[in-house]
């Protein structure tokens with residue numbers, strides 16, 4: 055499979071560190087508010103990546119953190135603590151809102167058929183591990199104490215800006231949100247590993263440490279949770295494109311300084327979901343959620359389908375017309391599948407199966423081209439092959455796409471339950487045709503029509519539908 059790697063800026067063959075296995079780390083949500091559908095675009099595309107790797111036979115382990123401490127509103131070391139902001143807004147404790155929004159996140163994921171990662175770690179449950187790794191960084195000379203906090207010293211690295219062309223001058227520290235520049239830092243790009251001098255008087259979550267009572271920075275969470283659960287070599291690290299800098303850049307800096315060798319081979323970044331007025335963001339306070347889509351009558355799976363229609367490396371504009379178009383096209387898939395899904399006779403046509411399957415795997419093998427994979431799905435629906443072959447293919451495709459196609463097609467058929475009388479006549483007509491008694495077959499067809507149903511013999515089998 056060819057996968058675009060943000061680290062090398064090109065598509066590369068995906069070769070896992072250990073043959074037959076793949077380790078994936080995903081930056082989890084900051085649980086101070088509901089996830090918006092932009093965040094969920096990222097998790098949908100990561101889920102599809104994971105499912106496709108499993109589909110190709112790899113034994114995948116995926117780990118995700120839950121950010122319940124340390125994430126400041128700027129993504130750097132400035133601004134407010136997001137969790138504290140959420141707690142104040144709702145007059146609750148930080149742990150109460152963390153629990154509430156973690157549950158809400160997984161409930162949204164379930165509705166979108168996003169599989170829960172194999173390991174999920176709330177940052178607050180790993181404090182000892184953060185302290186241990188920070189201590190190693192200090193001992194190795196990569197971290198220093200200044201003004202009560204522990205900082206990572208980016209000048210100790212040969213190359214810090216690994217992803218893009220970020221330069222130190224581009225770091226808007228000191229201008230963003232009117233926050234003072236942190237004069238404790240030796241270099242502008244340095245970042246906090248452990249805070250003791252909290253800017254926030256009411257900081258609720260604090261832990262004892264050799265560096266003083268305080269709390270961890272956001273970036274160290276992901277490095278530690280990944281390395282502890284997935285070892286020294288990580289195959290794929292995922293996240294939204296906004297995470298590339300500074301979050302992922304800092305993760306690489308501290309992980310490789312700690313390990314003494316390269317850490318993660320492939321970086322998978324999903325581009326943003328935007329609205330016509332710009333990037334969707336939690337901190338702006340106005341955003342679309344899965345519950346809101348449901349309130350408006352949309353099946354959340356249609357949002358998943360909407361996301362699959364676009365490539366993950368292109369930003370995607372959300373608007374209601376586009377979503378409505380996705381509803382129409384999704385319903386068409388279900389209707390077409392409903393026509394043959396109940397037909398179980400016949401054998402799989404292996405030539406056609408292989409040909410149509412190849413369209414699907416070729417699409418995924420080309421940097422997870424989900425929109426081409428949907429075209430491959432349409433190819434199956436349009437093909438002349440028999441019903442069992444089509445059903446078998448769609449079942450396989452849906453292991454990756456996660457669109458509940460077979461399930462919803464069956465439901466559509468149940469919704470229109472065909473009366474026993476009609477089914478009996480259809481059977482009689484089948485026998486009449488077998489005996490080549492076409493006069494009788496026609497008579498039976500007329501009876502079926504009179505009962506309000508249409509019967510059609512196709513190459514794929516008999517189709518019955520309400521007129």
Ligand code: AMP
Nearest residue numbers: 083084092093096293294297326327334
């Ligand atoms: P957060 O909960 O803010 O830590 O973000 C959770 C995930 O959503 C991260 O991987 C972000 O990079 C990603 N993300 C944030 N905003 C968007 C957006 N508008 N579209 C897609 N992904 C996003």
Ligand code: ZN
Nearest residue numbers: 081082276301
């Ligand atoms: Zn992270």
